[in-house]
């Protein structure tokens with residue numbers, strides 16, 4: 001199974017990611033937890049279909065479902081954040 005490169009937890013069993021704030025070039029992004037999306041309405045106890053966190057928990061970074069708290073679009077695609085490559089680079093350096 002996959003391990004989150006940011007919180008280093010097993011994604012299938014972790015309740016939430018522990019990285020609450022993401023640095024942006026223009027400031028910081030306070031992340032939206034699973035269940036606060038405009039296009040998703042999880043049932044009680046339903047894990048995120050992509051990253052498997054529990055409702056109310058932060059998505060693991062890079063989750064398809066997470067919405068950008070800044071612009072409201074899909075965080076992976078909205079362009080506010082282009083740090084994913086850097087996150088992976090850091091992970092490789094630490095490994």
Ligand SMILES: [Zn+2]
Nearest residue numbers: 004007017060
């Ligand atoms: Zn995580």
Ligand SMILES: [Zn+2]
Nearest residue numbers: 048051059063
């Ligand atoms: Zn998710």
Ligand SMILES: [Zn+2]
Nearest residue numbers: 068071078080
């Ligand atoms: Zn955005």
